[in-house]
Amino acid sequence: xxxxxxxxxxxxxxxxxxxxxxxxxxxxxxxxxxxxxxxxxxxxxxxxxxxxxxxxxxxxxxxxxxxxxxxxxxxxxxxxxxxxxxxxxxxxxxxxxxxxxxxxxxxxxxxxxxxxxxxxxxxxxxxxxxxxxxxxxxxxxxxxxxxxxxxxxxxxxxxxxxxxxxxxxxxxxx
Numbered sequence: 001x002x003x004x005x006x007x008x009x010x011x012x013x014x015x016x017x018x019x020x021x022x023x024x025x026x027x028x029x030x031x032x033x034x035x036x037x038x039x040x041x042x043x044x045x046x047x048x049x050x051x052x053x054x055x056x057x058x059x060x061x062x063x064x065x066x067x068x069x070x071x072x073x074x075x076x077x078x079x080x081x082x083x084x085x086x087x088x089x090x091x092x093x094x095x096x097x098x099x100x101x102x103x104x105x106x107x108x109x110x111x112x113x114x115x116x117x118x119x120x121x122x123x124x125x126x127x128x129x130x131x132x133x134x135x136x137x138x139x140x141x142x143x144x145x146x147x148x149x150x151x152x153x154x155x156x157x158x159x160x161x162x163x164x165x166x167x168x169x170x171x172x173x174x
Contacts, residue, residue: 008059011055011059012059012062012063015053015055015059015060015063015082015084016063016064016067018051018053018084019063019064019067019069019084020067021086022051022069022084022085022086023085023086023087023088023112023113024084024085024088024091024092024110024111024112024125025064025069025072025082025083025084025085025110025111026082026083026085026091026092026095026107026109026110026122027072027075027076027080027081027082027083027107027108027109027110028080028081028083028095028099028105028106028107028108029078029079029080029081029105029106029108030054030079030080030081030104030105031078031079031104032104033102033104033105037102037104037105040098041094041095041098041105044094044097044098045083045091045094048085048087048090048091048093048094049085049086049087049090049091050083050084050085050091050094050095051083051084051085052081052082052083052084053081053082053084054079054080054081054082055082057076057077057078057080060073060076060080060082061073061076068111068113068114069111069113071111071114071115071116072109072110072111072116074116075108075109075116078108080108083095083110087130087131088112088125089125089126089128089129089130090130090131092110092122092123092125092126093126093130095107095122095126096122096123096126097126106119107119107122107123109121109122110122110125
C-alpha cells in the first residue's frame with residue numbers, strides 16, 4: 001500500500017527542513033545491500049551527524065525545490081539513499097568508507113550549496129581532514145607563539161634565581 005498524501009507531505013517537509021541547515025547532500029545507490037549492512041551504515045551515519053534517508057525521487061525533487069541543492073535534481077535517478085550533512089567532510093567520509101567496504105553501495109554524486117559534485121568530487125571531499133583535525137591544527141598553530149612567549153618570560157626570573165643560588169653557594173663554600 002502506498003503512502004497517503006499527508007505522509008508524503010510530511011516526508012517532503014521533514015527532508016526540506018533538514019536541507020535548510022545542511023551544507024552538503026550526497027546521493028548513493030544502495031541496490032543489492034541487505035538490511036544488516038544498511039543498519040551498520042545508519043549507525044555510522046548517526047555517530048557522525050549524517051542524516052540518511054531513502055525517499056522516492058519525486059518526493060526528493062520536491063524537497064530540494066527552492067533550496068541551494070536544487071541543481072541536484074538531475075542526479076536523482078534510480079534507487080537512491082540521500083545523505084544530508086551539516087559537516088560535508090564527515091558525511092563524505094562515512095559514505096566513501098562504506099562504499100569502499102561494500103561494492104553494492106555506489107556514490108552517484110552530491111551537492112554543496114549552489115554547486116553539484118560528481119562521485120569523484122565526493123571521494124575527494126572525503127580525503128580532506130575533518131573539522132576536528134583542522135581545529136586541532138589551528139589551536140596548535142595559535143598556541144605555539146604563546147607558549148614560546150611564556151617560556152621566554154619565565155626564563156628571566158629563572159635565570160635571576162639561578163644566579164642568586166650560585167652566589168649563595170659560592171659564599172657559603174668559602
